[in-house]
Amino acid sequence: EVQLLESGGGLVQPGGALRLSCAASGFAFSTYAMTWVRQAPGRGLEWVSSISTGGDNTYYADSVKGRFTISRDNFKNTLYLQMNSLRAEDTAVYYCAKYGNSAGNGYFDYWGQGTLVSVSS
């Protein structure tokens, strides 16, 4: 059974930093691209960042480029999102998700339960 378990969310002041983790199990983690998608309270879904299987290719939404860094550890089956210079508008539930096929097509077939990031003074 595929499982994705996010952690690391919490309350942080504007300008602060957080590191999210997503522990994956139940599939061959190293053979799938992975992604982070966020959802602000009461709002829709926003793609944040994606990473290739080996971690050598990364992609970011313009809204987070230069502030967030996605990475992965294929030995630990874990995905990360380092978030720096956080802003109030980054407040959201952050989901990690698995790409739906090993070709890297950008639909997501498994999602974690999400971790809430709140940016407020």
Next chain:
Amino acid sequence: DIVMTQSPDSLAVSLGERATITCKSSLTLLYSSDNKNYLAWYQQKPGQPPKLLISWASTRESGVPDRFSGSGSGTDFTLTISSLQAEDVALYYCQQYYLTPWTFGLGTKVEIK
């Protein structure tokens, strides 16, 4: 960025009746080299993460009831629930994966009339 426009924002349908959601993209999602439409549909219930229902515009995921179907090509797509059940009350999102940044529609809320 490709803009995904869903309609309606919400709809109320009687149990057993048909629900239809449309999704329009600002750019074609049909890739000529493989003749595939790069569009997915998700269902999200309150307090839960999204669940993939359909990929490639019309390919239902394993375990998804066959009352859910996707159709359309190019820029115009439809998600149909042929006979609405109580457990189908949810938000539904379309998403394009033709070009990064991957973008979602704003969602359609489906309720029971």
